[in-house]
Amino acid sequence: MSVLIVGSVAVDDVENCHGKVTRVLGGAASFSSVAAARYDHTELVGIVGDDFPGQHVELFKQQGVGTQALEVKPGKTFHWGGRYHDDLVHRDTLFTKLGVFEDWMPVIPEALRGIEVVFLANIHPLLQLHVLEQMQQVRLVGCDTMNLWINTAREALDRVIEKSDILLVNDEEARMLTGEISLNKAAKTLRARGPRIVIIKRGEHGASVHGEGRLFCVPAYPLDEVIDPTGAGDTFAGALMGYLARGNAFEFEPVCRGVLQGTVLASFSVEDFSLDRLTKVTNEEIGQRLEELSQMVRC
Amino acid sequence: MSVLIVGSVAVDDVENCHGKVTRVLGGAASFSSVAAARYDHTELVGIVGDDFPGQHVELFKQQGVGTQALEVKPGKTFHWGGRYHDDLVHRDTLFTKLGVFEDWMPVIPEALRGIEVVFLANIHPLLQLHVLEQMQQVRLVGCDTMNLWINTAREALDRVIEKSDILLVNDEEARMLTGEISLNKAAKTLRARGPRIVIIKRGEHGASVHGEGRLFCVPAYPLDEVIDPTGAGDTFAGALMGYLARGNAFEFEPVCRGVLQGTVLASFSVEDFSLDRLTKVTNEEIGQRLEELSQMVRC
Secondary structure, X not given: OEEEEEOOOEEEEEEEOOEEEEEEEEOHHHHHHHHHHOOOEEEEEEEEEOOOOHHHHHHHHHOOEEOOOEEEEOOOXXXXXXXXXXXXXXXXXXXXXXXXXXOOOOOOOHHHOOOOEEEEOOOOHHHHHHHHHHOOOOOEEEEEOOHHHHHHOHHHHHHHHXXXXXXXXXXXXXXHHHOOOOHHHHHHHHHOOOOOEEEEEOHHHOEEEEEOOEEEEEXXXXXXXXXXXXXXXXXXXXXXXXXXXXXXXXXXXXXXXHHHHHHHHHHHHOOOOOOOOOOOOOHHHHHHHHHHHHHHOOO | OEEEEEOOOEEEEEEEOOEEEEEEEEOHHHHHHHHHHOOOEEEEEEEEEOOOOHHHHXXXXXXXXXXXXEEEEOOOOOEEEEEEOOOOOOEEEEEEEOHHHOOOOOOOOHHHOOOOEEEEOOOOHHHHHHHHHHOOOOOEEEEEOXXXXXXXXXXXXXXXXXXXOEEEEEHHHHHHHHOOOOHHHHHHHHHOOOOOEEEXXXXXXXXXXXXXXXXXXXXXXXXXXXXXOOOHHHHHHHHHXXXXXXXXXXXXXXXXHHHHHHHHHHHHHOOOOXXXXXXXXXXXXXXXXXXHHHHHOOO
């Protein structure tokens, strides 16, 4: 099968206790696509300006990410700048220059409208809806979002959630969306709004998968040092969606196995800035961490 | 075997979104002892005033907690008042009336000095040290603490940590004690200071057990509603220590199995105020949640 991924493609300036990088490849869809492409053919739907470095496009191609739906338009690429606090969890956005992203309305090329697995990476929910409407035979929709859209585009977001099979949120977003303190209860409430499966990302504490009467918990892969957490959630989701597409099975168990893959890929992603580590990781390295993860829950 | 547990025995006033209770049984050692006594004979070392309700002493006895080292002194019982925020995690201490606790120096009765498993529940580290010095053939020392002692009695606390086999801390305390961001690295740093095993309590996200080259992670048991989290960590630790004493085996694997027991007992403890739920839970109920927990990490 194939995966179609829509979301932001950006250049990022990131500052934290480990250093500062400028104009590196970033954006939710960049991380997700590269992660997904490790498992199955992936098509990236996004937009960049004519300032977008050709080497980034080459990187996508080398990683197996199809770029026929990556629009290049005269103007500036979406440029995000952020500074992390010393906990490497909280961060301040220093600037958000939307550039060509500002008035973008994604058009899916005819040849890609038959793709059956779609991942709506973090982006305005109206754009997520617009993409979904163009797809002709969707069998699995995964959806990610962020606090910004919960606060500013709630109605559209609720429609996206309704149309999603798998919803990915972090613990804070789960509480914002439901008003529930208990994450378990929040997941039930979210499932009642549409998604068959809700995945709650718990950062350094792992993730939980909530299905009908089923719960699966996975710890985060333990790292002595995180260099840059940017894109961890996007990597996690991309790996999951790519894994599901490859296996062509979307039940609870394959989703859990995909979450293990996502957990491991995210653990590599945060070991360097941008996609620098993610694009270099070998299958052997992934296999080793998967084995370690499975040992960590046995006693 | 037996377990000796030293720590605070208190009456608590607790306020949260579910209600308000006054002068209910509280204190770290109360929760820990009742949890431990479910697994093995437990002796409680503590002090109360002559205002301490006789029914609380009766409750200890009914639960199998030995009270020969529970000193009763003219004066007031330690009285703590706290109000939880709506997240049921953060709380403000409204008052702390130490009463007879203020100048207490625990004396272990001769008959109890041969107990081999000791749990130093949360209490001033100088008192923890004083208890340890009186024990004659200790084989296993577990230690809990809190941010207050990290900030105000660090030197004494470091000595307790050095003498402990198992150190229990929450994620915030692990970071305070080590200055490390990574909990995995913090656990390594803490192990280098003495304890063979470090257990990091992650609240609603579970716990991790860190031994030599080994890591075990357990999720929290998922609850739709927490009524009162007071004493959850104490219950967790008490169950672990009681379980280890009963099995008379203190290696990594039994500690992990004890952590599963602690996780389940803590999940019951928070389902009501004070020890109301903990004292009523049946072995069948515990067994069921243990089974559910083991299912939650399989895929």
